[in-house]
Amino acid sequence: MRKGLTIFSLILIILIVFSQAILPPLAEKTLQTRVTNAMQAKSVDVSVATSPAILLLLGQADRVNIKAQEAYLGQVRVKELSLDGKNVGFDLGSLDAQDGSAVRRADKLELRAVITEDSLAELIKKKIDKIENVEVKITPEAILVSGQAKIMGRMADIHVEGQVLEENSSIYFRMSKLSIKNAILGKAVIGNFFGDILLTNLHAMPFKAELDDVVQKDGEVIITASRHQDT
Numbered sequence: 309m310r311k312g313l314t315i316f317s318l319i320l321i322i323l324i325v326f327s328q329a330i331l332p333p334l335a336e337k338t339l340q341t342r343v344t345n346a347m348q349a350k351s352v353d354v355s356v357a358t359s360p361a362i363l364l365l366l367g368q369a370d371r372v373n374i375k376a377q378e379a380y381l382g383q384v385r386v387k388e389l390s391l392d393g394k395n396v397g398f399d400l401g402s403l404d405a406q407d408g409s410a411v412r413r414a415d416k417l418e419l420r421a422v423i424t425e426d427s428l429a430e431l432i433k434k435k436i437d438k439i440e441n442v443e444v445k446i447t448p449e450a451i452l453v454s455g456q457a458k459i460m461g462r463m464a465d466i467h468v469e470g471q472v473l474e475e476n477s478s479i480y481f482r483m484s485k486l487s488i489k490n491a492i493l494g495k496a497v498i499g500n501f502f503g504d505i506l507l508t509n510l511h512a513m514p515f516k517a518e519l520d521d522v523v524q525k526d527g528e529v530i531i532t533a534s535r536h537q538d539t
Contacts, residue, residue: 332358339356339374340353340354342404347376347379347389349380352377352379355371356369356371358370367397370394370395371394372391372393373390373393375390375391382479382506382512384427384431386421389422390420392416392418395413395415397411397412403514408514408515411514414515418532419517421531425446431481439456439457440456440457442455446524446525446527446529448524448525450469451469451470451524453466454466454467459488464490467489468486469485469486470483471524472507472524472529479509481505515535517533518533518536519532
């Protein structure tokens with residue numbers, strides 16, 4: 309009996325040591341591959357830590373850190389994205405889910421993303437296919453968009469002013485002013501002509517996030533969001 313317990317203890321120790329050496333790198337590689345594919349990221353770095361590591365098989369991580377470069381957050385390409393989590397309980401079978409079901413609980417789960425002028429211009433051009441030569445300037449006060457479009461057979465200069473905001477867990481670029489010059493009708497000023505442009509839905513991710521802040525700085529928009537305790 310005693311000999312059997314000793315052998316069992318040795319096997320258990322070997323399994324724990326083995327899992328500590330193998331499971332974290334395996335989890336990191338798996339997450340790196342899934343994040344790269346899901347976000348079409350240029351590069352992804354992942355760090356996962358849990359003690360004992362065998363808890364990873366049960367969907368438990370003490371710490372998760374993900375950093376992605378040139379990745380898509382919803383419809384908008386972000387220059388960089390980081391996700392930091394502590395005491396995260398996750399569903400191994402739902403890591404690719406886009407309905408918030410992948411994360412069961414977390415003491416901390418924070419997301420930070422940086423949108424540049426070039427990436428916003430890219431999205432606007434994609435959503436408004438008739439506009440050309442799109443340029444975006446981001447300032448703390450407003451986002452300024454300029455471009456050209458053919459109106460009634462004549463190229464017109466278009467100038468848009470707007471901002472990034474959140475509504476119903478979705479983040480939009482909302483236009484507040486539109487100026488059209490050199491069109492046949494002369495100069496026109498029309499509010500909200502193009503409508504809102506969706507950047508991303510914070511609930512259409514592996515975990516449901518709530519917006520904490522949107523900050524417009526010179527040249528970029530910084531979005532911070534987190535999983536709140538009641539979500």
